[in-house]
Amino acid sequence: MQAETGSMDVEVVILGTGLREAILAAALSKAGFTVAHLDYNEYYGGDDASLSLDELRKWARERSEPPHTSNYLSSQRARFTAVSSSWEAVHAQARHFSISLSPTTLPSVGPLIDSLMASGSSRYGGFKLLERVALYDKPGYVKMVPGSKEDVFKSSELGLLDKRRLMRFLMFATSEFEDKPELVGHEDTPFVDFLRQTFSLNEGASIAVAYALAFNTTTSDTTLPALQRIRRYLRSAGRYGPSPFLVGHYGGAGEVAQGFCRLSAVHGGIYILGREVTSITTSEIPAPPSSTASPRTRYTLALQDFPEQLSCDVLISTHDYLDPSLKSQATRISSDRPSQAIARCIAVIDKPIVFRSSQFSNSQGASEDETDGSTQVDTALLIFPPSCLEAGSSTAAANVLISGPQAYAAPEGHFLLHLSMPLVEPTSRTAEELLKPYLDATLSMADAGRETSASESQPIRPSHTLFYVQHLPTPPSPSDASQSLGSLFVPPSDETMLSELSDSAATNAETTFWKVVEKLKEIRRIKRESAETEGDKSVEEPVVDSFWPPISDTTVVDQDW
């Protein structure tokens, strides 16, 4: 990093500190490249951030006000719409909430866990095992979801033949099924149909498998991807406990992003939050006369309230920071993600949710834990399959992630509800209209307390609620995708499914990493070829063999004094 006439010179500038970009920043810094990482917001995490109650309120306000000059905010306003909220007066412990903008459950086996461990970032954060997944049954009641042999055995809701069939399916789902006769030809069949026809699962079991094991979000979700998800999750079960999923402390994705950013900083990454990028200019540096290389691009960024300009060889950015002309220049690494909108709701309650099952196991000599089939939960997932609520959707499933003090998401005695549902068709209904029935159904399960009996208990009301629709950036068209590699990269968008989001961020970060590294190596080579930089360490040939370099034992020093 050399100061050249008021400009900070780095190899890479990354705009946006979402989970994917945070992982990328850490990997690039660890690989030895100079990185400056920026975010418009004063907090880390971007669209994946963990926010306190007050920060969330501010976030909502910023996105509902009229258009703004900054690219970032204009883009955010276009992407977060139909914002409505109901906010009680100031909460005494507003600071102790960690509310995620991207609620996610992290599979115990997968790319994100691998990255957490291989990078060393796992030391920064804590995780909690997801306690339960349940399916909504009727007001106040859920059905437990059997996901293991033990669950199937104990279930009192499945008949004998149903148990056999479900087990047969589960064993199939953990096998290498890609070429098996049961699947061949049915890869694109809607998954629920496949389960009923090929495995003769009854309606209840098919719904449980499709929406609470595979986490399908619509009735048209196809078989092959659903099976692949189930296999991944079944393989994750047991690693840290019965559930395949972990939920990160302090809001999950946002905290994990902070950890990766810190890792990047420790390896030299420069962090600048809370500044608007006022301009991005592209310039071309001609190749030295002796070289056969083509001219290379440089980007120069001006930031508000910042003394120096930033200049870099490679610019990585999410869509929100780029104006249309830059977007058209960008190498957009494609993915198969269809663009989709999601209706979301965040609610704060001060009573715990209780999962009450209308039927429960009652074996002879049963242990005393489940005397009435109900359990209070702190960190759990509630699924509403399509058509389970009269006022709800018949084509989309909604899910509710419940998190409380044990996940450090809320102070003692308080819980967060994160609802989300994909918008399958265009609709004129607001997020609030779409999700209110689901919120009310969830609230019917709050434990009003022992003093009130079931008949006289009033449904509880949240102290704070926020509704909005999140639109995802439109994916590049096939013609955009196959450009020659410039120096401006827009990473692919992540999966929005709650159980896939974090792994998708890690995979996308790695895909982008390799493309960027290729470009950076090329640039260093060009620089080396020009005589001016002889002996300059910063243009040495980088050795990048893997996404994360091996952790040397000397990073943590431990001596007795």
Add this chain to the structure above:
Amino acid sequence: MSKQFQFKLVLLGESAVGKSSLVLRFVKDQFDDYRESTIGAAFLTQTVSLDDGTTVKFEIWDTAGQERYKSLAPMYYRNANCAVVVYDITQTASLEKARSWIRELQRQADPSIVIALCGNKSDLSARRQVSQEEAKKYADEEGLMWGETSAKSGEGVADIFTAIAKKLPLTAPPSARGGAARPGASGKPGGVDLNKQANAAGANEPCNC
């Protein structure tokens, strides 16, 4: 059986006051005149043994340069049991900055956090701009510990960390006792240590496959 404690200690202060040098002196007993900002470690640990046999293990977090553009993450302050706010005795401005860091701590960190104000570069007393009296007065007003150090000569470094080590156990939360896993990480029920797989022994085969 002698008592063991583990604490998270965070460093704060302007760049160039010598925070990293201070830690390096404490942990590795080294000093490097030309060392650039950060150490390149996630955090460093150092254990102090007190006279009564108690051992106090510090998990020391350096800012990694994130303080430079006000970009310290909330994660930095999380569950920090103590903070060492460093200023340079040869730069008055750095004491001003230290005051704002202390306000930041009072805002972001746990109310029971032990704060030590540390005047570094005491070997450069010829160029002193911040008097001991004024610094000590401020420390007393705010209820902070105070001391002067020289990372270069080593003077005062052991003293200040030992003083912190003596004070912390008196105010420590239960989770810090026993040299347990990182404070806060597995404090609540259900906390998972990513490096420790569950006790399988055949107990969790999903399908007996």
Add this chain to the structure above:
Amino acid sequence: MHNVKRVQYSKEVLEARKQRDQARLKQYLALYDRVFDKRKNADFSQEAFNSTTSLLRINSELYTIWNYRRNIMTNGIFPSSEPSKVNSMLNDDLELTFELLKQHPKIYWIWTHRRWCLEHVPDGPTDDDPKGWKTANWKKELFVVEKMLNADARNFHAWNYRRYILASMDNPPPQTSELAYTTKKIEANFSNFSAWHQRSKVLQSLWDEGKIDERSSREADFELVRNAMYTDPDDQSVWMYHAWLIGSGNDLPLLRREIQSIQELLDEQPDSKWCMESIVRYKKLILRNHASSLSAEEQEKLRSDCSSLLVTLEDIDPLRRQRYRHMKQELLA
């Protein structure tokens, strides 16, 4: 540069480790010789005792040295010790073996040494309370074995040991709570022969003593085992338990009902060898015990059903072909 440094570091570590291991091996061999010498010389001193501790910590499989240790206690130290000292030494050995069992849960000699310690707890602490120490130790022991079973519910030694403790206690917990314990273990993972086995013993004892109603209890367990069977027809322990429940096969309607249930499972899962095998076994039981209530045709049908099942079994389970052939021959005799 990054990678080069790492390779050097590893090499150094490896070399250092090699040196350490060689030194350790030398130490062990020297200790081994020392202890065996002492034993040869019938050394029953405290020092000899301590040296067996060191040796056994490194290698817990030395049966001879466990024996030697007990000899030292019985012939050397106990005769001149107060009962409280004896109790205290035995408690120390219980702690030692617990530590060792955590690392080596299946070394038989560690278990036997524990038993010996428990059996030699002296009367005490006082004349009025001669069983005090013993009771406390047995209670603690039950807790220890539960911990072992939590770590590995299928540890055959641990289950055996559990039965031994329950049998040795003056006031064991009631059989009904033991029944609940087996339920808990089976629900957690029913692929556990030892848990089913224990359950069968407990139930039999409860039935024999008239403590619970046999009929409804059997019914409930048929329900339990049927659920297990349908969940995983390949689990052998489930079928063995079912066979135990069937017993001698004197109840014809019961046999018929169970055969029907297994047949339905077989229809759903046509390749299940345990289903086929059980149907054959139970139909044979009918033939053997209830021939008088069957017509000639019915008997013939049963025989041919079994035959054809056995033919299929020979095919899908070739390792046991001889057995199935033998069974077929028995049928026709």
